[in-house]
Amino acid sequence: MKVNMRKRDGVTILDLKGKITIGVGDVALRNAVQEAMNDGANKIVINLRDVTTIDSSGVGELVSAYTSATNRGAKLALVNLPAKVSDILYITQLITVFDVFDSEDEALRSF
């Protein structure tokens, strides 16, 4: 999985591309979120538009990112969920935990 980190209006945006799966993608996500928070980010958007597959380890990393951000007083939002990622979050009821938005603009307005 590839991660591109950028900033827009004071918000750190992580564009993920590929598979968030055990062994590689989950580690890349963990490192990217950690790097963002170490840089002092307190508003983080994870853009999932180009994610093709997510497994339970990837879901676990999203949960860890959410709890880490919350524990630091930061906010984290998910945007552009592909249908299959959305389904995965629905069946484990995590869709009710995350702040999920249809677009980056909506997420930025929410902060």
Add this chain to the structure above:
Amino acid sequence: MSDPQSFHLSIGSRFENIELVQIVLKDALERLGMEDDARHWVDVAVREAVANAIKHGNALDPAKQVKIDLTLDGETLTIRVEDEGPGFDPSHLEDPLAPENLLKPNGRGIFYMKSFMDTIEYGPRPGGGTVVTMRKRVAHGKETEANARFD
């Protein structure tokens, strides 16, 4: 009853080998005529089973093998995943939907497997280890419309 179709694959216990399994599985399920969406959810279930076998079964020991067998017999797709680990007791699984577990980073893999397949069984592997057997009903080489989505 149609002739059984099958593949057998054995991999060392490295996470990168899951991608090899996915390539072989994708080809096999395409040949069975399974639609993209249905195939995706079977892919996810197998990915979880193989990841569990590598991580929890074989403890990431690359010398230990994970064996994956797929057979289609009539309308039943059966996928078996074997590890060489210490064994597994599924009765100790926690409910990932319980409020106290919702924000735990782990514990969802088997829940996903159960969600995407029709049945899932665990048993001991002769000689040590665990065998997980997952089944899904397909019809005439294609998944039935009723089973086309996990929900």
